Amino acid sequence: MESCGRVYRPRRPQQTPLYRLLESLYEPVKLCWEERFEPCYGFWQGCWDDAVARYLDCGVWEEGFARVRCGECKYEMLVAFSCKQRELCPSCAAKRGSELAAFLTDHVLEDVGHAQWVFTIPKMLRPLFFRRRELRGVLARLAWHTVQKLMADAVCEPQLRPGMVSVIQTFGDRINPHPHVHALVSRGGWTRDDRFIPVPYVDSTAAQRLFRHEVFAYLQREELISLERVELLSSWRHSGFSVHNTVYVAAGDQGSIEALVRYMMRPPVSLARLRLLPGSDEVLHFPKAGGDDPGSAKPERIDAMDYVARVLAQIPPPRKHLVRYHGYYSNAARGKRRRDRSSPVESVSPEQEPAPSPEAAALRKRWADLLRRVYEIDPLVCPRCSATMRVVGFITQPQTIKRILDHLQRSTSRPRSPPVTGTQLPATCS
Numbered sequence: 001m002e003s004c005g006r007v008y009r010p011r012r013p014q015q016t017p018l019y020r021l022l023e024s025l026y027e028p029v030k031l032c033w034e035e036r037f038e039p040c041y042g043f044w045q046g047c048w049d050d051a052v053a054r055y056l057d058c059g060v061w062e063e064g065f066a067r068v069r070c071g072e073c074k075y076e077m078l079v080a081f082s083c084k085q086r087e088l089c090p091s092c093a094a095k096r097g098s099e100l101a102a103f104l105t106d107h108v109l110e111d112v113g114h115a116q117w118v119f120t121i122p123k124m125l126r127p128l129f130f131r132r133r134e135l136r137g138v139l140a141r142l143a144w145h146t147v148q149k150l151m152a153d154a155v156c157e158p159q160l161r162p163g164m165v166s167v168i169q170t171f172g173d174r175i176n177p178h179p180h181v182h183a184l185v186s187r188g189g190w191t192r193d194d195r196f197i198p199v200p201y202v203d204s205t206a207a208q209r210l211f212r213h214e215v216f217a218y219l220q221r222e223e224l225i226s227l228e229r230v231e232l233l234s235s236w237r238h239s240g241f242s243v244h245n246t247v248y249v250a251a252g253d254q255g256s257i258e259a260l261v262r263y264m265m266r267p268p269v270s271l272a273r274l275r276l277l278p279g280s281d282e283v284l285h286f287p288k289a290g291g292d293d294p295g296s297a298k299p300e301r302i303d304a305m306d307y308v309a310r311v312l313a314q315i316p317p318p319r320k321h322l323v324r325y326h327g328y329y330s331n332a333a334r335g336k337r338r339r340d341r342s343s344p345v346e347s348v349s350p351e352q353e354p355a356p357s358p359e360a361a362a363l364r365k366r367w368a369d370l371l372r373r374v375y376e377i378d379p380l381v382c383p384r385c386s387a388t389m390r391v392v393g394f395i396t397q398p399q400t401i402k403r404i405l406d407h408l409q410r411s412t413s414r415p416r417s418p419p420v421t422g423t424q425l426p427a428t429c430s
């Protein structure tokens with residue numbers, strides 16, 4: 001995996017096919033949503049305007065930037081603000097994946113082996129879980145119940161608590177609505193007295209049966225499914241439910257953890273698998289079969305407006321938790337362990353930003369908001385001497401932005417490459 005080294009390259013977001021699609025087709029799709037796309041992808045969501053606007057501004061110099069300076073050699077450069085949206089922005093999603101992986105290895109995961117578990121549901125149930133967004137959290141909880149019961153039964157310890165981190169993915173290979181759960185699960189669990197008991201193997205067929213039972217029981221309890229439909233789905237030889245749990249990561253293997261977490265956090269759109277067709281109403285979408293090499297599989301032609309609609313349907317309401325922590329890794333359990341160990345380390349999930357304190361001064365809040373948007377290069381490493389760089393100011397006033405960009409002899413219309421002067425403008429690592 002290529003790390004964020006010291007080679008900064010221009011990102012040029014405006015030149016990506018996703019950017020160009022959203023820039024040209026967002027409004028046309030919005031205009032015909034109710035008639036054309038609502039039956040497939042659900043109601044139009046008010047939050048999409050803001051999400052798309054932020055994506056279109058991500059990494060764009062005219063929207064403002066931070067000044068960062070090297071503490072050692074005093075080298076300075078400017079960093080454009082980022083949108084930080086996992087579902088829409090491939091660049092920010094990659095960052096979020098790395099950020100979450102670092103957080104998990106530093107603050108959440110214990111030094112034991114882990115497995116990736118993937119829980120899927122039948123096609124017939126996917127529209128229900130896709131449209132009723134509140135049910136996505138339920139799906140993660142039912143997956144957790146499945147893991148906990150199976151591991152507890154395996155070692156005859158009813159109170160056994162495995163550790164689990166789950167992410168709901170809502171898209172399939174063709175960016176079609178397909179809610180399913182990806183989870184990183186400890187290969188064993190902890191007893192009440194904090195003793196770890198390994199559970200190296202859990203039968204995936206038993207897991208699939210139990211997960212199916214959990215889902216049906218919930219839906220029946222909530223009167224979201226009829227008994228006839230449950231019987232119909234249960235009678236099929238291939239029920240459509242599946243649980244995979246055979247991808248393992250050894251204790252201490254941080255590289256594999258990061259790769260898995262980035263996979264769990266990947267965005268619906270992979271830029272490597274999307275091509276625009278100049279002069280056409282369609283785009284080319286390369287399937288995943290044959291690996292991620294787009295040259296190895298036959299692409300599918302998808303109507304460009306339908307493609308945009310699929311992408312929009314994946315954007316969740318703002319501030320919805322994407323990552324959930326269960327059992328030994330739950331926020332409550334980790335908080336208790338921190339108190340017990342009297343650890344001075346403050347651990348806050350990157351997916352759960354704390355509510356702003358009412359006492360916080362407005363200026364400080366503004367600074368913090370801006371700081372969170374400086375996301376392009378993390379950590380900020382000096383390209384000249386490798387020392388850590390720090391944010392020393394923000395430029396957000398349109399006149400000042402224009403003056404600096406003009407000074408750096410940049411075009412004012414969506415610059416395409418970073419100016420190189422005494423102050424170097426960076427871009428992201430790829």
Ligand SMILES: [Zn+2]
Nearest residue numbers: 058083089092
């Ligand atoms: Zn972004």
Ligand SMILES: [Zn+2]
Nearest residue numbers: 070073382385
């Ligand atoms: Zn330096």
